[in-house]
């Protein structure tokens with residue numbers, strides 16, 4: 001199979017963005033409605049704005065935006081520029097992949113989560129009747145354009161969500177960057193408590209994006225290695241269903257539970273498991289599950305990552321090395337029982 005190549009541009013100032021937008025194409029912008037006032041002037045093109053809510057990732061919205069595109073005269077040659085977080089990239093990428101059987105598109109991710117995760121890898125999807133990401137495709141954008149300055153206006157809970165995903169990427173793939181990130185972002189007080197200078201994050205955002213890009217280029221359709229990017233997510237999805245945690249909190253607690261399970265199954269040294277929990281806490285990320293882990297079992301057994309009678313967990317062998325570890329549904333209750 002042909003190796004995918006993923007094109008990215010990094011610009012340090014918002015004012016430089018215009019220089020990366022193809023001048024010879026008819027552009028339509030799909031933008032998060034909350035960003036129009038703050039950043040709309042950076043994109044002086046015909047625009048459609050959409051509220052960044054899970055409910056917008058729907059058939060209804062796809063139809064509404066399709067009709068708007070048709071009214072605007074968008075044709076096969078139109079280039080869709082998608083500006084916003086993961087909701088916009090999921091929805092915009094999906095529409096661009098099917099409008100006139102596919103038009104060119106690019107992402108300008110504006111949340112930390114989208115910069116380290118959602119805008120990379122080509123997965124885009126909509127929800128159906130409350131079931132998340134059921135209809136989707138894997139289609140790479142023409143490029144993703146990163147600018148850290150968008151993050152200055154990001155609410156703290158959104159930074160938390162992206163930070164958990166960023167640390168996850170380092171934990172599963174790069175020991176030395178993980179250590180660097182912890183050293184640099186913990187310092188005297190947790191990063192999330194002194195979040196005044198987002199620029200501290202920039203080198204790590206680039207590194208996390210590069211790691212995800214290289215994994216996806218090797219395994220675009222998640223046949224193997226790409227599955228490792230789901231570290232902590234089996235627990236996170238169950239927590240999100242069972243209690244009112246945000247996705248970021250779910251991922252952070254999920255990583256902590258995956259680390260504890262890895263220690264319990266003797267894959268990971270307990271000193272490394274303890275370090276991970278301490279590091280997450282020092283970053284200001286939550287690690288304690290609001291429900292007993294055994295209560296998660298029932299939800300986990302319905303997880304999309306179920307493979308026959310096994311659940312495919314992503315666990316850690318060491319900081320920087322993850323493995324796929326199937327656990328049978330029968331065994332699961334036992335191993336989760338005393339995982340506090």
Ligand SMILES: NC(=O)c1ccc[n+]([C@@H]2O[C@H](COP(=O)([O-])OP(=O)(O)OC[C@H]3O[C@@H](n4cnc5c(N)ncnc54)[C@H](O)[C@@H]3O)[C@@H](O)[C@H]2O)c1
Nearest residue numbers: 034052085086087088110111113114117118123150153154
């Ligand atoms: N396709 C993938 O690979 C992938 C990966 C992870 C997550 N996702 C999807 O991403 C979605 C979540 O994405 P998200 O966390 O980026 O959320 P989001 O797009 O909903 O944005 C979160 C909030 O931040 C606001 N916002 C966005 N940029 C801002 C900025 N620069 N300043 C101030 N506010 C800003 C939005 O208006 C919104 O209220 C979920 O639907 C999830 O399924 C997809």
